[in-house]
Amino acid sequence: MENRFKSGFVSIIGKPNVGKSTILNAILAKKVAIVSSKPETTRDNIMGVLTTKEAQAVFIDTPGIHKPHQLLGSLMVKKAESSIFDADLLLFILELTSGIREDDRIILERVKESGKPAVAVINKIDMVSKAGILPLIDGLRASYGFLDFIPISAVKGDGLDILKQKIFEYLPFGEKYFPDSQITDKDDTFLAAEIIREKALALTRHEVPHAIAVVVDRMSLRDIKDILDIDATIYVERDSQKGILVGRKGDMAKQISTLSRQDLEKRFGKKVFLRIWVKVLKNWRKDPNSLKMLGLA
Numbered sequence: 155m156e157n158r159f160k161s162g163f164v165s166i167i168g169k170p171n172v173g174k175s176t177i178l179n180a181i182l183a184k185k186v187a188i189v190s191s192k193p194e195t196t197r198d199n200i201m202g203v204l205t206t207k208e209a210q211a212v213f214i215d216t217p218g219i220h221k222p223h224q225l226l227g228s229l230m231v232k233k234a235e236s237s238i239f240d241a242d243l244l245l246f247i248l249e250l251t252s253g254i255r256e257d258d259r260i261i262l263e264r265v266k267e268s269g270k271p272a273v274a275v276i277n278k279i280d281m282v283s284k285a286g287i288l289p290l291i292d293g294l295r296a297s298y299g300f301l302d303f304i305p306i307s308a309v310k311g312d313g314l315d316i317l318k319q320k321i322f323e324y325l326p327f328g329e330k331y332f333p334d335s336q337i338t339d340k341d342d343t344f345l346a347a348e349i350i351r352e353k354a355l356a357l358t359r360h361e362v363p364h365a366i367a368v369v370v371d372r373m374s375l376r377d378i379k380d381i382l383d384i385d386a387t388i389y390v391e392r393d394s395q396k397g398i399l400v401g402r403k404g405d406m407a408k409q410i411s412t413l414s415r416q417d418l419e420k421r422f423g424k425k426v427f428l429r430i431w432v433k434v435l436k437n438w439r440k441d442p443n444s445l446k447m448l449g450l451a
């Protein structure tokens with residue numbers, strides 16, 4: 155009997171802060187990638203799997219493609235660009251609020267080089283007048299032979315059902331890559347570290363968010379009680395940044411810990427005992443050894 159099941163890898167690409175991670179979480183109806191208003195939040199390719207009776211889409215949420223200023227940024231861009239050439243389908247994300255900018259045109263050139271089938275997804279249609287959608291589509295149509303143009307609001311959920319329908323429509327026929335129960339390739343340690351980093355990002359400003367990295371040093375379940383013990387270290391590049399994250403009398407660190415613990419308990423469904431340290435690792439974004447130690451290289 156001919157196989158009518160569809161499956162494939164779908165790379166979510168775009169410049170920083172256009173809502174790629176929000177879109178992935180909304181499609182899966184589960185949080186597998188952290189979100190933040192700070193650009194360059196996503197630092198690694200994060201897989202999310204959506205399986206139905208007829209198809210399986212393996213999404214790859216990528217770091218924003220941008221002009222890098224640090225070694226970390228260069229590694230992030232390389233990861234994102236590699237996903238373009240490995241994908242069966244590309245979702246090119248841009249936002250209605252800013253239209254097509256130079257950063258978008260650079261990514262479009264990468265899409266052209268790949269020759270991959272692509273869908274243009276216009277996000278954040280809830281934030282401005284929808285009158286700009288058609289002129290934006292006309293500009294995109296002139297830039298690349300997109301299969302489709304789909305306006306959405308990932309935050310409001312508008313257009314997501316159409317987007318999922320179109321993704322499954324454009325996937326090739328094939329076998330399942332992953333079990334039905336699997337929704338991501340990241341383990342609990344990675345997810346815990348990302349949740350802590352998300353809270354630290356939300357509570358800090360200026361240059362501090364870009365200099366934050368989180369490592370989970372220990373994660374274990376107590377034998378007697380259903381309590382998850384997590385020890386984590388937040389790394390920054392300068393003493394002044396450490397002072398901000400610790401806060402006066404440890405207030406900032408306590409706030410990060412409280413918000414992280416609440417989210418971790420929701421994620422793992424059990425009580426969490428969280429201990430956080432803040433340490434300085436000078437210029438870690440420029441140092442290959444530090445990036446390797448932090449799991450980012």
